[in-house]
Amino acid sequence: MDRRRVEEAVMKGLMKAATLLIVGVLGLIMLTILVRGIRAMSWSMLTQTPKGGFYLGREGGILNAIVGSFYIAGGATGLAFAAAVPVVLYLNVFCRRGSRTAAVIRFLLDVLWGVPSIVFGAFGFLLMLAVGLRASLLGGILTVSLFVLPILCRAMDEVVRMIPTDLLESSYALGATRLQTAVRVVLRQASAGILTAVLIAFGRGVGDAASVLFTAGYSDQIPQSLTRPAATLPLAIFFQLGTPFPQVQDRAYAAALILTVVVLATSLLSRRLGRRLTRHSIS
Amino acid sequence: MGLPNRTKRSRLYDRAAAVLMGVLARLSGLIVIVIAAGLFWKSVPILKNQSLSALLFSSEWYPLRGQFGFLPFIMGSLWVTGTAMILAVPLCLLTAIYLAEYAPRGIREGMRPLIDLLAGIPSVVYGVWGVLVVVPWVKRAAGWFGYSTSGYCVLSAGIVLAVMIFPVIIHMTVEILRAVPQEIREASLSLGATQWQTIKKVVLRKAFGGVLAAIVLGLSRAFGETIAVLMVAGNAVRSPTGFLDAAYPLPALIANNYGEMMSIPLYDSAMMLACLILLGIVLVFNVLAKLVLMRIQKEIQ
Numbered sequence: 367m368d369r370r371r372v373e374e375a376v377m378k379g380l381m382k383a384a385t386l387l388i389v390g391v392l393g394l395i396m397l398t399i400l401v402r403g404i405r406a407m408s409w410s411m412l413t414q415t416p417k418g419g420f421y422l423g424r425e426g427g428i429l430n431a432i433v434g435s436f437y438i439a440g441g442a443t444g445l446a447f448a449a450a451v452p453v454v455l456y457l458n459v460f461c462r463r464g465s466r467t468a469a470v471i472r473f474l475l476d477v478l479w480g481v482p483s484i485v486f487g488a489f490g491f492l493l494m495l496a497v498g499l500r501a502s503l504l505g506g507i508l509t510v511s512l513f514v515l516p517i518l519c520r521a522m523d524e525v526v527r528m529i530p531t532d533l534l535e536s537s538y539a540l541g542a543t544r545l546q547t548a549v550r551v552v553l554r555q556a557s558a559g560i561l562t563a564v565l566i567a568f569g570r571g572v573g574d575a576a577s578v579l580f581t582a583g584y585s586d587q588i589p590q591s592l593t594r595p596a597a598t599l600p601l602a603i604f605f606q607l608g609t610p611f612p613q614v615q616d617r618a619y620a621a622a623l624i625l626t627v628v629v630l631a632t633s634l635l636s637r638r639l640g641r642r643l644t645r646h647s648i649s
Numbered sequence: 650m651g652l653p654n655r656t657k658r659s660r661l662y663d664r665a666a667a668v669l670m671g672v673l674a675r676l677s678g679l680i681v682i683v684i685a686a687g688l689f690w691k692s693v694p695i696l697k698n699q700s701l702s703a704l705l706f707s708s709e710w711y712p713l714r715g716q717f718g719f720l721p722f723i724m725g726s727l728w729v730t731g732t733a734m735i736l737a738v739p740l741c742l743l744t745a746i747y748l749a750e751y752a753p754r755g756i757r758e759g760m761r762p763l764i765d766l767l768a769g770i771p772s773v774v775y776g777v778w779g780v781l782v783v784v785p786w787v788k789r790a791a792g793w794f795g796y797s798t799s800g801y802c803v804l805s806a807g808i809v810l811a812v813m814i815f816p817v818i819i820h821m822t823v824e825i826l827r828a829v830p831q832e833i834r835e836a837s838l839s840l841g842a843t844q845w846q847t848i849k850k851v852v853l854r855k856a857f858g859g860v861l862a863a864i865v866l867g868l869s870r871a872f873g874e875t876i877a878v879l880m881v882a883g884n885a886v887r888s889p890t891g892f893l894d895a896a897y898p899l900p901a902l903i904a905n906n907y908g909e910m911m912s913i914p915l916y917d918s919a920m921m922l923a924c925l926i927l928l929g930i931v932l933v934f935n936v937l938a939k940l941v942l943m944r945i946q947k948e949i950q
Binding site (some may be wrong): 374377380381399470478481482484487519545548603 | 666684690763843904
């Protein structure tokens with residue numbers, strides 16, 4: 367056999383091995399989280415807040431963190447969505463095609479996307495100090511909304527960009543203004559993609575620990591107001607794993623399973639909804 | 650009578666919306682600059698107090714005595730990120746080339762959701778996996794070779810980070826390889842080159858810039874990763890000298906010390922400087938990668 371064929375066969379073997387290894391690692395992660403999580407899972411984990419001595423291994427659950435995470439990620443996604451809609455419409459409807467301003471804004475949003483979440487956390491903390499806000503639900507929501515804003519903007523932007531120009535032009539030809547076109551044609555056309563983007567942003571927001579570490583605080587109670595500290599799932603996992611008690615660490619595994627299920631369910635839902643809604647749009 | 654008024658009103662709304670949305674869009678673009686400016690402003694006290702070179706290249710970390718040498722943390726970040734890259738780059742390139750060039754359609758399409766899945770797992774869950782699987786494994790494996798380590802070390806953090814950046818690098822590299830025009834592959838194959846020769850000499854050469862950009866994006870992702878690294882790196886304030894030493898990367902430092910930072914003078918300023926250093930490095934990586942990718946995009950169009 368000639369040398370180049372041998373080289374080809376060897377490389378191909380290595381490539382298949384690398385691919386298998388990566389799939390294997392993914393499987394191993396899922397299996398670890400599933401097995402350890404299910405073993406420690408109980409109904410009270412999902413339905414109770416921590417009771418006295420919880421962090422020493424006594425009873426209770428992490429309902430506080432589940433609710434807190436939903437409040438923070440939900441609120442942040444909502445807030446970021448309110449900001450992202452006008453931004454995306456501006457970039458795609460009000461800016462001309464090939465506009466320099468739009469290109470610069472897109473570039474800056476991409477750069478913002480790459481900023482590590484710990485930096486958002488520190489910056490959010492700085493902002494909160496400046497206005498005298500302590501670690502709270504509101505602080506967490508504001509910080510996480512900054513963190514998910516570029517994700518939401520760019521994901522929505524990709525969808526809205528795909529809308530054919532003809533469609534906008536037909537709307538203009540009927541006498542619609544840009545604003546009317548943006549709201550009644552563009553948003554409706556892109557609704558599936560927008561929903562997908564929102565779910566992606568929610569998934570990222572719910573899973574991030576570093577941005578809420580300084581800003582949301584932690585509390586064993588379900589927060590009753592925006593100015594109270596709120597627990598989050600990633601921090602619940604982190605803190606419980608940090609204790610020296612095996613019973614508490616086991617709960618961290620259960621919490622990790624809950625978080626993984628929430629994130630994966632969000633991602634599956636976005637895929638499913640995205641597919642269903644695109645059936646009725648023009649592309 | 651009603652119509653002209655309505656038209657006038659919609660025009661007015663339209664113009665108002667254009668201004669308002671324009672302002673919002675520009676503001677959202679400015680966030681990254683505001684973050685950098687805010688962190689810089691807060692770092693000024695420590696920069697006035699000590700020279701930048703002393704801060705960056707000194708290993709004296711005694712916050713109570715006002716000494717803030719970041720070298721151990723910078724070295725920790727470099728070791729951990731470097732290890733992750735050594736592990737991730739060959740594996741990701743091999744996988745990406747396989748998926749883009751050799752794999753049958755079914756496998757390529759089937760891998761996409763798996764890669765997305767890997768990208769979606771929260772970093773704290775990677776940390777849990779690291780603590781449960783990687784750390785004990787590294788400890789045991791080191792034992793076979795006669796080394797002793799707690800397992801909470803550079804190598805463990807590198808492995809966890811490598812897995813975390815797999816999806817970033819693979820996804821982008823596949824896209825870039827698939828964007829290389831089919832004709833040049835055919836030209837090379839028709840000259841009698843094997844498929845691997847074609848990939849090595851033609852496709853990879855053409856895609857070099859983009860693949861590099863993908864790697865750099867993975868690198869910057871690894872550099873800024875916080876919670877997973879914090880959980881497995883060991884966090885000892887000392888520059889690591891080997892793969893089995895504990896490391897204390899910059900993001901872990903920031904995450905661990907926010908509690909105390911208000912009570913010790915200059916500590917908060919030092920933490921913000923750490924953030925600024927982290928942000929600066931990540932921004933440079935990101936901007937470079939993005940510029941390369943933008944040029945490639947233009948070339949394709």
